[in-house]
Each structure stands twice: as C-alpha cells, then as structure tokens.
Amino acid sequence: MRAQSKSGSRNTEANKNKASTGRVSFEVSGTTFTVDDCYSYIKQIGHGAYGVVVSALNKKLNTKVAIKKVPKAFEDLIDAKRILREIRLLSFFDHENIIALVDLQRPPARTGFEDIYIITDLMETDLHRVIYSRQDLSDEHIQYFIYQMMRGLLFMHSADVIHRDLKPSNLLLNKNCDLKICDLGLARGFDNSKDENLTEYVVTRWYRAPEVILNASHYTKALDIWGAGCVFAEVLGRSPLFPGEDYLDQVQRIIAVLGMPSQEDMSFIGNESAKRYIKSLPKRQRVPWSTLYPKANPVALDLLNKMLVFNPNKRFTVEECLAHPYFEGLHNPDEEPVSSVKFDWSFDDFTPTKPLLQSMIYDDSLKYHPL
Incomplete structure (x- = not known):
C-alpha cells in the first residue's frame, strides 16, 4: 500500500477511478x-x-x-x-x-x-505571493502589472460592472508577467445592492474605499480605483498601506496618510455620526508619497496621488489612469478594448432558493455541455 504524500493527497494513477459515465x-x-x-x-x-x-x-x-x-x-x-x-x-x-x-x-x-x-x-501565481517573495520588482515590472490591472478594469467598467474586491491575491500572474483579474463573486452593477449588508461584504477591509467604510449606500466605479491604488501602493512598498484592525482603525490609518479631509471632501458621507467621528479625530497633515516610498518613480507616485483620493468624486477614472504619463509606452487606446454591451444584471433580482439556484447553475453548464 502506497503511503500518502505530505499534502494528504492520494493522487496517483493507481487511485484514480474512471467512472462509466x-x-x-x-x-x-x-x-x-x-x-x-x-x-x-x-x-x-x-x-x-x-x-x-x-x-x-x-x-x-x-x-x-x-x-x-x-x-x-x-x-x-x-x-x-x-x-x-x-x-x-x-x-x-x-x-x-x-x-x-x-x-x-x-x-x-x-x-x-x-x-x-x-x-x-x-495561472502560475498571484500578485500577493510576488509582493511577499524575495523577487526583485523593477519599475518596469510594477508599471506592467498596474497597467494590465487598469486595462482589465476598463473593460469591466465599460460593461457597468464594479469588481468591489480588488486586492493582490485577486490578481493572477504567470511567468511572462501576464496579469488576469479574478474572483468576481462580489461584483455588482452600479446600484444593485439589495441582498447583502454591503458594509461587511464589500472589499477586504484593507482595500476598502472611504465611501464603503463610511457610507455603504451608493457606490460608483471610483470604489475600484481606490482598491487599485491600494494594490499599487502595496507593490511599491512590499507591504499593505492601510492594514486596519477594524473599520474605525481603517479610517484613522487613511487619515494619518491623506490628512484630515475638508468639509467639501466629506460631503459624500451621508451618515452624520460618521462625519462627527472623523471630526473628533486628531488633526493630521498629509504625508508625502515620496516619504512613504522614497525609492519609487516620482511619476508612479503622481498617479498614486490621483487614485488614493478621499473624495470619490475627485478620484481619477480608469480612463484617466490609463492616459497618465506613468503608462507612456504601454498606453494605446486602440489596444484597450471596451465592452460593446453592458452586462445584464436583471437575472440577479430574485430571492434565492436551493432548487432555483441549482437549476440556474445547471442551465449555465449546458452552454459548455449541451444535452
């Protein structure tokens, strides 16, 4: 009898059983x-x-x-x-x-x-593993990773889809440095927010935009730009920028870097108690990105500065990010396709039951395995 491998796996040809089906x-x-x-x-x-x-x-x-x-x-x-x-x-x-x-x-x-x-x-690995490996990352590597992320995001946003959970482990890579966005289970259309407590479910905490933490009632594509900016910063610094322990700590960490937001920049916050909480915090001055990332390309930091903006209405769009000088030599509008149709979210408006969900999954499988 053959011993199990360390992984607990018994995956040999000997124990594969071919079914009659x-x-x-x-x-x-x-x-x-x-x-x-x-x-x-x-x-x-x-x-x-x-x-x-x-x-x-x-x-x-x-x-x-x-x-x-x-x-x-x-x-x-x-x-x-x-x-x-x-x-x-x-x-x-x-x-x-x-x-x-x-x-x-x-x-x-x-x-x-x-x-x-x-x-x-x-895909062979993901950006999280690359960031925390000993592999040296040149500015060209970083530029190419972030460009591909924004290129994929452009296509999503053009189809009226917000990813809502951008983070390094959801960006897959192969040895040619090709990048693919994955894990779209939290994605939504722009106002499609009926069946979940969005504060809890949207975006892993460290990558949550201020409007998600403080408002959680209406989101725009700017949410993904914040997540992408947090990824960008993590690649530059090889550590997370805002590793909050809870949502209050998350807000404090954001303000400790970006400085105290102005009254105008808090105008998007619908929750008065959230506004009062921010105003109660110690006044903080903005920390220059060059202080946090002294070895980074200054042009990269200029783009980061346009992405990690407290007020979502003032953040760069994905189109503006792609046109930024940091992507000079990569950016080509003719090779950055957009979706010709919007994703149809109408299927999503139903109360889930086990038989209904099973039937819908079964129907979807028939596209790949016709009867």
Whole structure:
C-alpha cells in the first residue's frame, strides 16, 4: 500500500477511478473531485474556505486549466448566489486581463446536487505571493502589472460592472508577467445592492474605499480605483498601506496618510455620526508619497496621488489612469478594448432558493455541455 504524500493527497494513477459515465475521480487533501475524463490531475494549487483548487490537463485540447471545486455550495444561499454571479460574469467577459471561464462541469441532474466545479485559465501565481517573495520588482515590472490591472478594469467598467474586491491575491500572474483579474463573486452593477449588508461584504477591509467604510449606500466605479491604488501602493512598498484592525482603525490609518479631509471632501458621507467621528479625530497633515516610498518613480507616485483620493468624486477614472504619463509606452487606446454591451444584471433580482439556484447553475453548464 502506497503511503500518502505530505499534502494528504492520494493522487496517483493507481487511485484514480474512471467512472462509466465518462468521469474520473481523484482525491486531494481529503476532497474527492469527480470531473470529465478529459481532465488529468496535475497538482493542488489552492485551498481555502471556498474549497480546493487543482491544476489539470485537458487532454483533448492539450491545455492546462484550474479546477475549483465548491463543495456543499448551496448550504449558504447568499454564497451560492455569489457563485452564480461569478459564473455569469466570467462567461460574459472576453478580455486578456480577466480570467476566463473555460468550462462549467455539468451536474448529474438539474437539482439535488451539492458541488460545483468551475474550470478557468491556469495561472502560475498571484500578485500577493510576488509582493511577499524575495523577487526583485523593477519599475518596469510594477508599471506592467498596474497597467494590465487598469486595462482589465476598463473593460469591466465599460460593461457597468464594479469588481468591489480588488486586492493582490485577486490578481493572477504567470511567468511572462501576464496579469488576469479574478474572483468576481462580489461584483455588482452600479446600484444593485439589495441582498447583502454591503458594509461587511464589500472589499477586504484593507482595500476598502472611504465611501464603503463610511457610507455603504451608493457606490460608483471610483470604489475600484481606490482598491487599485491600494494594490499599487502595496507593490511599491512590499507591504499593505492601510492594514486596519477594524473599520474605525481603517479610517484613522487613511487619515494619518491623506490628512484630515475638508468639509467639501466629506460631503459624500451621508451618515452624520460618521462625519462627527472623523471630526473628533486628531488633526493630521498629509504625508508625502515620496516619504512613504522614497525609492519609487516620482511619476508612479503622481498617479498614486490621483487614485488614493478621499473624495470619490475627485478620484481619477480608469480612463484617466490609463492616459497618465506613468503608462507612456504601454498606453494605446486602440489596444484597450471596451465592452460593446453592458452586462445584464436583471437575472440577479430574485430571492434565492436551493432548487432555483441549482437549476440556474445547471442551465449555465449546458452552454459548455449541451444535452
């Protein structure tokens, strides 16, 4: 009997069981994958609350993919609705800098199933791992990463989609430094905010824009520019810019760098108690970006200064960011496509039930596996 590997995986050809239905099963860290037999397991590449991600070879196409298994996907209906939303968005987007959905495993029946298998492009790493590696990052590296992020964001925003959760771990990379935005489960249209407590669910705290922390009732595309700016700063400094311990600490950290906002720059805050809280804080002067990032390209810092602006109405748009001198030599409007159609959010206006969500996921899988 062969011993298990350190990862707890028993992923050898010997223990792969080919099912009569044209499926193959393998076990990874205690999780059993059952997928179409065109896929050959390579290795585990991720593990988290959402499930397990593996790399695999599509033997028919001779291409490598990432397979994410979401087990017991319908236990939390809000989470399941997010998964559906991500599937719809990934199916809609066709852009070099946005991860592509290449397959959605067809469930065994329209309802009654528990697991979802999402198959996407395979990327080798993510920006979080690169930032915290010992790898040297030149200004050219940084420029190229941020340019690609903004290029993907341009396409999203042109389709009336706000990502809402930009952070280094949601920016995937390969060895050629190609970048793709992933994890669109929190994405929304501009006023589509009906079914969740947005203060809690929008954007990992360290990347939350002031309007999210302080208002949480109406968002614009400027929310993503703030998140992108936080990513930019983290690449420049190799550490997070605003690592708040809670939302009050988050506000204090932002003001400690940007300085106390003016009355005008707090005009977007609808919550009077939030305004009073800010006014009660010690007066802080703005810290120059060159003090925080003395080795950075001054042109990069000028762009950062246009992105990390307290008042969302004064932040650069994605179009203005791309036209900034920092991207000279990369920026070319003819090679920065926008979406010809807006994403249709009408499907999202429903009260989720387990059978309804299962049926919708099943229907989506038929695009990849017609009956």
